[in-house]
Amino acid sequence: MTGLRIEERPDRLVVTLDRPEKRNAIDADLIGELHAVCAELEANPRLLLLTGGAEGIFAGGADIAQLRERGRLDALAAINQAAFARIRALPMPTVAAVDGPALGGGAELAYACDLRVCTDRAVFGQPEVRLGILAGAGATYRLPALIGEARAKELLFTGRRVDAEEALRIGLVNRVVAEPAELLATAHALLDEIAKGSALALRLTKLAVDSPPAAHPQLDLLSQAVLFEDEEKHRRMTEFLERRRSR
Template sequence: MDHQSRHDEHRRAGALTLSIDGGIGTITVDRPEVRNALDSDVLAQLADALEELRWDDSVRTIIFTGAGDKAFVAGADIRELARRVPEDGLRAAMQRLYDAVESVEKPTIAAVNGYAFGGGLELALACDIRVASTAARFALPETGLGIIPAAGGTQRLARLIGAGRATEMILTGRRLDADQALQAGLVTGVVAPEALLDEARSVAEQIMARGPLAVQLATTIIRHGLDADAATGMLLERLAQSVLYSTGERAEGTSAFQEKRRPDYTTHHVVQPARPAPQGREDRGGDQT
């Protein structure tokens, strides 16, 4: 299928709702009866949905959210978690899925509309930007179950809000409300519940008004620069800027500024690697942490 010619759509995909509208792909975990908890099937469906939006050229940004007004994602399905064996911890499919969210070539936004506990908070942490409703609550309660937040929680939370605050949340299971999350830097904005998706879409639209390759490279450098020393991060900046100086995107942006008009980036696209061959279910998220 030619993704560039595909119309906007809205459809059910297992336990998810998937929509594409105006260049924004939205993945909604749609299990409000269990507070959008994640089991093996939902993880596999999330992996499939992410891959679909990743390779769809009509999609410029991706939003993750949860159905209903109670939960974003309340964490893993405890019934499945109770059956896990040591080998499941090493497979770490949830961790691999969230790594894929973090590394996807398109900006990602978590619209947190309620409980974001455990794997739900870890999903939000894997996104580039997080916005919350006033009803949002955040926690990593895993140590109370005799395990740890092993889908990136120990690493991404500490990088985002600092080791001290992250350690307290993980060791005590402390919950943050939306205002506390904003003060800690966990989210970038808090709005009324009924305005949350509009706010997330507004952020996405602001991103899409910028140069797509510039956005992609800036996002990549921010992500990888956090794991590098300052000199390496500066080198990445220089290399990216050199690439951008050679593009029509830079020419369009500077011309539009001088001509006092909005730039038209509709013919410019992010750089995608070669699409890999389809993988088996287990590799796509069939087992949890």
């Protein structure tokens, strides 16, 4: 891969955007590589940490030179949207570690992850209307779900940028670190906490949370029925009871 660097760990994949000369702009080749990452994580489910490689930049958005030449058929092909939707639907939890600007498609890529950790110099924004288009890769529905409809509309209508402090206050990110050097360690620590849970319970919890309201409570009941018969559930509960008895 040329636009991504990938580190494989036993329980997770660390994927780093690696187009520093283009401020990690998201082009068609990078989208193809993200699809390949998704295919790997669908076949072999693990946690995902997604970050930007160039210091002080997550992703400056879509590649404007490519975007300018796209026509209506390209829009209908959902080039970026399909890849981000696939990231959103990955079986196991995902974390975006954001340092510096995450703008346009870069912000939408971060929204596609389940959780977000950023540095205090991170900036999120949707400038699409100022370029004559809309935020068509997920922001129109993921952003309202994250921060509420009124706040999302303000950001989508104005293109105003949100700094790290505001992002934390409005629920756009889960953690903010003061030093860029702490970013990946903080993201990994969050994933370490997640990894303490049962893999099957994590998968079914994510599936339940991401499902439409009409799927509940039936989906929850069915998922719990599956987990109640899982050997991992029995082992974990037995260990819990033994620890409590030994105190």
